[in-house]
Amino acid sequence: MRSSRRHPLLVPGLLCALAVLAARPTDGVEGDGGSGTALGPQVARLYEDAAKATRQYEDGRREAEVQRSKALEYERLLDGQRQEIDAMHEDLGRIARAQYRGAGGLPFTARMLLADDPDELMRGQRAVSRANLTVSTAVGKSLRAEKRLAADEAKAQAAWQALDKRNADLVKLKKEIEAKLGSARSRLQGQADASVTAGSCPGAVRLDQPEERAGPSWVAPVETYELSASFGSGGSRWANRHTGQDFAVPVGTPVRAVGTGRVLKVTCGGAFGIQVVVQHADGYYTQYAHLAAVAVDQGDRVGPGQWIGQSGTTGNSTGPHLHFEVRVTPEMGSALDPVPWLSRRGVPL
Structure with missing residues (x-):
């Protein structure tokens, strides 16, 4: 199968796809009336609508996979942040327990009064305080990073779920368009067969031509085949x-x-x-x-x-x-x- 037209899809374009396609007029496709000169343009429009819905679904599916991968990556990073925070809390606990055991459970003032070298005790206390501050600062940074990652993950998951919902709606719409297209094609072929049997060629159907743009001097007789x-x-x-x-x-x-x-x-x-x-x-x-x-x-x-x-x-x-x-x-x-x-x-x- 070949197709020469490929259109990249931005997420905003996907989000309005249903409204654009659903707003296309059906020109009475569902009824039994209508002449051959009306059926031809109907079939051409429905043909394009079905192709557009397919392209939008495929582009949306790829975008959903990107968002799904982002959500999984954020979840992996969050797990790493949580493990770092747990390790830091464990370090603080060890420091606190070591202080308590080394002092025999006495308050710091009592230890100062009983110490053989109060200056040495002060230096040790300052070192422990600096360690506590370093760990507390690192924990604070990690918590803020975790908060940002959690927000990013929530956004990625929301975008992924919205794209999945839009894709499901596009599948439903595409099936509806294809059902109308099948009916219109059958009626168009029936009218063509009747014309051939009667020996009278149908008149020219003026189709809405594709957008004119500079291109090659020669092309294939059909675009997808x-x-x-x-x-x-x-x-x-x-x-x-x-x-x-x-x-x-x-x-x-x-x-x-x-x-x-x-x-x-x-x-x-x-x-x-x-x-x-x-x-x-x-x-x-x-x-x-x-x-x-x-x-x-x-x-x-x-x-x-x-x-x-x-x-x-x-x-x-x-x-x-x-x-x-x-x-x-x-x-x-x-x-x-x-x-x-x-x-x-x-x-x-």
Whole structure:
């Protein structure tokens, strides 16, 4: 599986993800009404929403793992601080017990009166006091450090738990979107099949195109895919050999023009079902077949990455996929292997 789009997620972006996705209009997807010109954009939007929810969940899951690791590290540091404090308290106890035993349990004033060398006793007392102060200061610092670590641990655990909750909500939302998407895809394919059976091609569906930005001159015909039947492969479905490269994708997946060109024809019926043929300036032609909807009309100019239709399973097709061909003429019989053709143009599949 390939995907060329990867978006890093900041935690604030994840926290508002549910509100953004939940606010997207469904345009009546759950009902039975709506025309083919409405269904195509619905499927495209739901397709993007499902992909976005998946990306946000994956990014959120990784962030939750980071927060979980932080919480565990803070807990380890806290254990170390507690052990140091316990050791310091034990040292103070030993000092106090030694003082008491050395003086026979007498108060310090009585020991001064009975001492053979009061100055020596004072020096010893000052040394013990300095030791007490040093240990008390160290214990105070350790307690303050423990307090800070405990606060950091609480923050890390709270962030971890919040991210886990958001991820669980995203999983639920993603399932809801995918259920709507499955229903809309089924209806879109049904309308496409009805059009092909009636012999009348559906009109162009004007999809909301992806954001335009400078990019390569050539792209793959779909963005996320698995390669299936390859060029030249044999099988009972083809009279001779397979004349293109198949991309296994769900119904409704946006299909892209691989490069700059002009739409030569849009037809439906026959083995290829609904199809688009694009003429390129270098004398080659590309074909996009088994579509469920088209987003261009004959004569339209298209650029690399522009959505020209949506995948389906019309015509001689055993399941949802895009059949993609590269030809040296507009017609069948002039196809060449599209994989090395795209590779030479900087598009490895």
